[in-house]
Amino acid sequence: MKTVKLIVVGFGNIGKGFLDVLQIKQKEIQKNYDLSLKVSAVCEYNGCLVNEKGIDLSSALDYSRKGKMEKHSDWKRMKTLDAIKEVDADIVLELTPGDIKTGEPGFTHIKKALESGKHVVTSNKAPLALHFQEINSLAGKKGLKFGYEATVGGAIPIINLYRDQLEINKVNSIYGVLNGTSNYILTKMYCENLDYGTALKEATELGIAEKDPSYDLKGIDTAVKLVILANSIMKKKITYKDIKVEGIEEITPEALELAKKNNYTIKLIGDVNSQTVSPRLIPVNHPLNVSNTLNAIMLDMDVAGKLTLVGHGAGRTETASAIFSDVMDIVRSE
Numbered sequence: 583m584k585t586v587k588l589i590v591v592g593f594g595n596i597g598k599g600f601l602d603v604l605q606i607k608q609k610e611i612q613k614n615y616d617l618s619l620k621v622s623a624v625c626e627y628n629g630c631l632v633n634e635k636g637i638d639l640s641s642a643l644d645y646s647r648k649g650k651m652e653k654h655s656d657w658k659r660m661k662t663l664d665a666i667k668e669v670d671a672d673i674v675l676e677l678t679p680g681d682i683k684t685g686e687p688g689f690t691h692i693k694k695a696l697e698s699g700k701h702v703v704t705s706n707k708a709p710l711a712l713h714f715q716e717i718n719s720l721a722g723k724k725g726l727k728f729g730y731e732a733t734v735g736g737a738i739p740i741i742n743l744y745r746d747q748l749e750i751n752k753v754n755s756i757y758g759v760l761n762g763t764s765n766y767i768l769t770k771m772y773c774e775n776l777d778y779g780t781a782l783k784e785a786t787e788l789g790i791a792e793k794d795p796s797y798d799l800k801g802i803d804t805a806v807k808l809v810i811l812a813n814s815i816m817k818k819k820i821t822y823k824d825i826k827v828e829g830i831e832e833i834t835p836e837a838l839e840l841a842k843k844n845n846y847t848i849k850l851i852g853d854v855n856s857q858t859v860s861p862r863l864i865p866v867n868h869p870l871n872v873s874n875t876l877n878a879i880m881l882d883m884d885v886a887g888k889l890t891l892v893g894h895g896a897g898r899t900e901t902a903s904a905i906f907s908d909v910m911d912i913v914r915s916e
């Protein structure tokens with residue numbers, strides 16, 4: 583049986599979600615692919631679990647849930663960058679939060695992993711929104727793979743689908759609803775005639791909006807995803823700074839009411855061609871009129887025509903699905 587070792591950097595929602603799914607699917611992966619996926623390190627901000635024979639996933643999750651990672655027998659007060667460099671592994675999963683002004687700490691983690699001869703899979707958008715070309719060229723020079731399916735659209739397999747099944751197509755445009763939180767708020771305002779503040783309060787209480795939801799509501803999260811789609815699928819060379827961004831904070835119940843009377847709704851749309859993120863009128867029967875936290879991405883291509891993908895754009899297990907698709911792609915390529 584082939585063994586592939588992973589280092590998990592960032593043990594929050596997504597890191598834990600990935601380990602949860604790995605635990606559930608491990609036997610199936612062994613049986614169906616003759617493959618054993620082992621986790622040789624899990625790094626948090628202040629230290630790492632390290633066991634090159636494979637960390638026990640259940641106890642790692644248990645200790646983390648109890649907030650007692652440093653009591654685990656595999657705990658080491660080791661810096662993340664040292665673990666990335668020194669611990670024996672094939673793939674580094676970079677799952678930390680990213681600062682859109684600097685791309686850090688993910689950018690440095692990704693570079694260190696590639697320089698240390700390890701493939702990288704990430705869910706972290708910020709390093710890609712600022713340094714896409716640099717990361718790709720470093721991966722290319724090192725003959726390593728760099729997977730980032732989880733950065734756009736959660737479980738929607740847009741990047742790998744295009745690369746594997748649609749490459750013959752010239753893509754004329756990509757646009758869509760790329761942020762679940764803002765879509766939830768607009769859906770509530772449209773369907774229940776709520777004002778912006780009440781819809782946001784409900785989203786926060788349900789855990790759909792983060793404590794500081796400004797990235798989502800000001801359109802920044804959508805803009806970052808747009809950059810990744812533009813660079814990876816349409817081969818553009820843009821960064822976050824090239825996108826004109828307007829969020830949903832100024833939308834009123836009256837504007838939505840007027841749209842409704844004319845068989846339209848309002849959605850926050852990211853559009854690669856115009857390099858804009860803005861609220862737009864969308865006909866109610868349009869494929870991009872998706873509800874609640876759903877995302878929808880429309881590609882317009884020269885051979886296949888129009889294609890719309892709809893699915894969950896976030897969530898710990900949904901995002902784990904995208905991370906696994908990149909991990910399995912690397913395993914198959916070796």
Ligand SMILES: NC(=O)c1ccc[n+]([C@@H]2O[C@H](COP(=O)([O-])OP(=O)(O)OC[C@H]3O[C@@H](n4cnc5c(N)ncnc54)[C@H](OP(=O)(O)O)[C@@H]3O)[C@@H](O)[C@H]2O)c1
Binds near residue numbers: 626627628732896
């Ligand atoms: N949540 C989603 O549904 C979703 C979907 C797609 C993509 N993403 C992206 O995936 C990434 C992770 O999201 P998340 O929801 O899991 O965030 P999260 O819950 O905030 O977890 C991030 C974890 O990374 C740790 N961390 C921060 N700096 C670190 C460092 N230098 N070394 C090691 N660990 C470090 C944090 O530790 P501390 O808590 O100690 O700071 C935290 O445990 C983000 O970039 C996010 O944008 C999230």
